[in-house]
Amino acid sequence: MIETRGLTKSFGPKQVLAGIDIAVGQGESLCVIGQSGTGKSILLKCILGLVEPDAGDVLWQGQPLTPARRDFLSGFGMLFQGAALFDSLTVWQNVGFRLRQRMSDARARAIAVEKLARVGLGPETADLMPAELSGGMAKRAALARAIADDPQVIFFDEPTTGLDPIRARRINELIRGIVTETGATAITITHDMHSVRAIGDRVALLQDGRIAWDGPVAQMAAADPLQAFLGAE
Numbered sequence: 001m002i003e004t005r006g007l008t009k010s011f012g013p014k015q016v017l018a019g020i021d022i023a024v025g026q027g028e029s030l031c032v033i034g035q036s037g038t039g040k041s042i043l044l045k046c047i048l049g050l051v052e053p054d055a056g057d058v059l060w061q062g063q064p065l066t067p068a069r070r071d072f073l074s075g076f077g078m079l080f081q082g083a084a085l086f087d088s089l090t091v092w093q094n095v096g097f098r099l100r101q102r103m104s105d106a107r108a109r110a111i112a113v114e115k116l117a118r119v120g121l122g123p124e125t126a127d128l129m130p131a132e133l134s135g136g137m138a139k140r141a142a143l144a145r146a147i148a149d150d151p152q153v154i155f156f157d158e159p160t161t162g163l164d165p166i167r168a169r170r171i172n173e174l175i176r177g178i179v180t181e182t183g184a185t186a187i188t189i190t191h192d193m194h195s196v197r198a199i200g201d202r203v204a205l206l207q208d209g210r211i212a213w214d215g216p217v218a219q220m221a222a223a224d225p226l227q228a229f230l231g232a233e
Ligand SMILES: Nc1ncnc2c1ncn2[C@@H]1O[C@H](COP(=O)(O)OP(=O)(O)OP(=O)(O)O)[C@@H](O)[C@H]1O
Pocket: 011, 016, 034, 035, 036, 037, 038, 039, 040, 041, 042, 043, 191
């Protein structure tokens, strides 16, 4: 279980997070939505320990995730917006990046090839360079990297950004399948309501620094605060 309690963060006079309380249970998939600039990325960075909140706590299994425990997060998976593959490494070296720190290249490569297969990329892609991949393939490779270490928690930052609707749908379906089959906890930052429907069990709306609505995806059609998002589709 990952939880935030009373997270606040300001930049100068601007308060971006004004007390965020969210809890995501083991195996649950939460989507955080909100308009551009509402602080979704800052919230994610606070959870990951990349930004220090002004106040509040991030808890993992009931215990505060202090800087000393942040190394826990190195075992978590992360799909970055725009894939963010390392240009100078091959696809399998990207996927096996963390694995290579604690096992032989042969073993890491075998796991990388297996994870690439899970996201629909054949073994022939393993030795390509990221520049040789299409946008959709790069996103898949990045997804394979996010799951390479069988993480308990996976963060997805705008997973469909830059993809056409068909590729976006395939990525959403892949994510949902992977989250379900691994039982991982998933936190997805998105403004794509198709992603919310495909990936999420629950959705939280971030607005004016607070969670304006938090509930099951199945109930969002009747939620007043979400109407602007649903109407924009
Ligand atoms: N290092 C920083 N210094 C000052 N302001 C910042 C900093 N980082 C973020 N902000 C501000 O915090 C607000 C929230 O930014 P954030 O990137 O979290 O928004 P977002 O909801 O993820 O937006 P988008 O959907 O466009 O990515 C923005 O107004 C941004 O300008």
